[in-house]
Amino acid sequence: MVEKAGGVRDLEREDLPAVAALFQKTFRRSEPARPSMVSYLSETLFDHPWYDEEIRSKVFVNPDGNIGGFIGVFPSRLELEGRLLRAAFAGSMMVDRHEQNPLAGARLLRAFLSGPQDISLTETANAVALGMWQKLALPLDIAYSLNWLRVLRPAGTAIQIAERGMKAARFLRPVASLTDGIIERAGLKGFRVPPMQGIGRTNFWDASREEFSNAMLKLAERFPLRPQWDRASLQWFMDQAEAKRQFGKPSWRIAENRSGDLVGCYVYYGRPGGIGWLLQALCAPNVAGELVDDLFAQADAAGCVAVRGAGHPWLTPELISRKTLFYGRAFFVAHAKDKSLLQPIKAGEALISGLAGENWTRLIGDDFD
Structure with a gap:
């Protein structure tokens, strides 16, 4: 069923090229998405081993009928002392021309949280997304957000960090290596x-x-x-x-x-x-x-x-x-109507990150050829 323009609806496979293009524009600022990224989205969002028809990624449809926003949703199956839970992780959230659709992100997040899952989580909220969660009175979890x-090697670390904002910094790698060698030979081994x-x-x-x-x-x-x-x-x-x-x-x-x-x-x-x-x-x-x-x-x-x-x-x-x-770089937030489900998270006794969360996906920190 086609949702009216300007609304939020479930992601369909035919939306994937538009979502891939939006992802590249929002997070990579690079060339149009390659077919490999479209196929990867299909694999992780629709061929996920815990795929749940009722817990799907969401898209925001602009008034012109084009996709202007997206929130990736990864279903999960958790257990709490023998109790089986439906869970969902909110992954990448993006909105095109946010100034024209200032409420699109909030609507996507609300659509995700209103799903049938017992517990909603994210381990990769950036500062903007975190603000949206907090406006709903959902604070970050400090222990899992540290x-x-x-x-x-301090010089090498500085260059690696600089490269995130300026690719040309990679040409300074030999200088950084030389500098770190000098630091080590001088006996200044506080970092090693x-x-x-x-x-x-x-x-x-x-x-x-x-x-x-x-x-x-x-x-x-x-x-x-x-x-x-x-x-x-x-x-x-x-x-x-x-x-x-x-x-x-x-x-x-x-x-x-x-x-x-x-x-x-x-x-x-x-x-x-x-x-x-x-x-x-x-x-x-x-x-x-x-x-x-x-x-x-x-x-x-x-x-x-x-x-x-x-x-x-x-x-x-x-x-x-x-x-x-x-x-602070990526923040962890969890929400459940049954607050008892959150107690293991608050106690730092929940396995809900990394392979157990969403950091396994290539959408976080990887490129597509």
Whole structure:
């Protein structure tokens, strides 16, 4: 059914070329969308393993009948202590010519929140989107919104950050590398990670995807609110995450204690000269510090100039004590009519981000050829 112009309706497959073009214009400021992006939108929005006909992405239709706004919606299946929940994550939200449609974003968000899901979430709200959530009296969750950065090579980090706003800054990479080398040779190693001494309580090792998947399924049971993954659905999310290569190749790591018991796992992206990115980390509370140390050491050895990540409440105390910077970049917000569903989130005991959230998608931080 065609909605009247100027309204919000569910996304249809035939809308995807227009949505892809709007995405490129809003977030990439680049050439028209390529067919690969259209097919990717089709795969992630319509062929999602938890696709729900009643929980779909929304488009805003301009008075002229063209699509002028979009909010991506990723359905999810969560469980809370045996109770199955319908959930939905709000992904990319965009409006063309916002000054002409000042209420379009708010209408898209309201349409999303009025869906049949038990709980509505986002882990990637920018400052503008956060303002819209807050106008509805829905505050951000601080614990899951604490984005962080651990600098390893300061000059290289500065250049990487500068490149986000000025591509020409990449020509200064050799100078940054030389500068960081001088800093290290001068003995100013305050940014670098000290070598790990001896054998700790925990043994970390590179894992295969299958081994990592098994670890994720087992460790997820520690969280009262978590995805209702099975092996097939988790593999789909891992496939999507592995396809993101702008930040480098993903490294899958597993941790066991001295008795051979599984106690942790994490996956991060990294490449020489780039800023590594932690996608997901799960662990027993008593090994969080060793997980952070191993992550930093791995990123340093891989030649990363820094490593960053989104909010992992169970890692925050260890990050704070290891010269880590915290900043606001992407914000986490959750809403449910049944407020008891939010308690695990407020307590920092919910597995609802990264592979369990929406950061697996290539729409966040990746390019399309």
